Amino acid sequence: MASSFGVVEDKLREAEFFLSKLRESGRLSFEADCYFSAFVTAARSVTDAMGASLKGVSGFKAWFDEALKRLKTDPLAPFFVEIRNEVVHEGINPLNRVSLEHLRADLSRQLRGDREHVLVLPDAQRRDSTELVNAMDACEQYFSSLAGVVYECYAAFKTVVDARWYFTEAHFSSSGRSFGDALVEQGFPPTWTAGLPIGPEAWRVLRSQQPPCLVNDLFDRYLGKTIPDPDE
Numbered sequence: 001m002a003s004s005f006g007v008v009e010d011k012l013r014e015a016e017f018f019l020s021k022l023r024e025s026g027r028l029s030f031e032a033d034c035y036f037s038a039f040v041t042a043a044r045s046v047t048d049a050m051g052a053s054l055k056g057v058s059g060f061k062a063w064f065d066e067a068l069k070r071l072k073t074d075p076l077a078p079f080f081v082e083i084r085n086e087v088v089h090e091g092i093n094p095l096n097r098v099s100l101e102h103l104r105a106d107l108s109r110q111l112r113g114d115r116e117h118v119l120v121l122p123d124a125q126r127r128d129s130t131e132l133v134n135a136m137d138a139c140e141q142y143f144s145s146l147a148g149v150v151y152e153c154y155a156a157f158k159t160v161v162d163a164r165w166y167f168t169e170a171h172f173s174s175s176g177r178s179f180g181d182a183l184v185e186q187g188f189p190p191t192w193t194a195g196l197p198i199g200p201e202a203w204r205v206l207r208s209q210q211p212p213c214l215v216n217d218l219f220d221r222y223l224g225k226t227i228p229d230p231d232e
Helices: 001-023 030-053 060-072 077-088 100-111 137-155 169-174 179-185 199-209 216-223
Strands: 118-122 130-134
Touching: 001 030, 001 137, 001 216, 030 060, 030 137, 060 077, 077 137, 077 179, 100 118, 100 130, 100 216, 118 137, 130 137, 137 216, 169 179, 179 199
Parallel strands: none
Antiparallel strands: 118 130
């Protein structure tokens, strides 16, 4: 089991933490700049952590290459990669920095009482133009795309990254291993069950020592779906 996949879960939670802090921050505040910078940096590292965590896992490279191709076609993902590079390498933070072209529209929004954070991004319909967008909407859409990639990774490699799916009879049997091998992996003597019948209930008890998917709440909140538990 790839215990290092926890770094992917941590990075996804880190990005969502700063996203929630950005949502609560005031426009043109120092805190908002800090939270936005931290969000784009943590978000960008999610796929990096995934690639490092599952390197060498059978079938992962082909799946990951395809997942990255799909992410590059996302309307916002490439722009946020550019933003992250500017934040990290040039110290440029585009949050609430409105160009002259969009100044009138931004002032109109504020006069109507709209004090939401804004970003100037390339226009998805006209590549030679830019548009003023709600920064929180854009950030949440980008985060949802990242959460979707992590969800798909869970679904495709759940016996590798999810402890409860790892400790299933079907998974161990597929590699010629037994319940005794599973006991040893959890640090128990293989003789503990000597003379006892080994069936579905024994595997269920063994799985109960492991936590469920640790980011299912984020999958539910941003994608409306969750990774099922093997005992459901």
